[in-house]
Amino acid sequence: MLAGLGASIGAMIRYAITNYGKKHWERIGKQFSNLPTPTLFINLTGALILGFIFGFGSNVFFYSLIGTGVLGGYTTFSTMNTELVELYKSKNYRGLILYALTSYLGGVILVFLGFWLGQLFK
Numbered sequence: 001m002l003a004g005l006g007a008s009i010g011a012m013i014r015y016a017i018t019n020y021g022k023k024h025w026e027r028i029g030k031q032f033s034n035l036p037t038p039t040l041f042i043n044l045t046g047a048l049i050l051g052f053i054f055g056f057g058s059n060v061f062f063y064s065l066i067g068t069g070v071l072g073g074y075t076t077f078s079t080m081n082t083e084l085v086e087l088y089k090s091k092n093y094r095g096l097i098l099y100a101l102t103s104y105l106g107g108v109i110l111v112f113l114g115f116w117l118g119q120l121f122k
Helices: 002-024 026-031 037-056 060-074 077-089 093-120
Strands: none
Touching (some): 002 037, 002 060, 077 093
């Protein structure tokens, strides 16, 4: 129940950030091979926060609500992969490689950074 409640909150936050980002961050995305900056921002910040929560060692209820729920609804693996396919179909191979590397490698790095920060504040 906690995960479901959290997922609905996370999805609403993602929706708000995506709409804001599409209106205000378009110029940033164009500077970097037309990257979908709202999804990139959402997934990278979600990875950082998830690492922090895990590193901090929160209890199972908090982790279910925030880690599994809110961040599960907030981040979006399916949208990222759909955007990767769109970059491929539009023959934007530079953007495809940059987006894939930034998303996957950046996500792993930020999870570890968040975990380290969580350990500091434990």
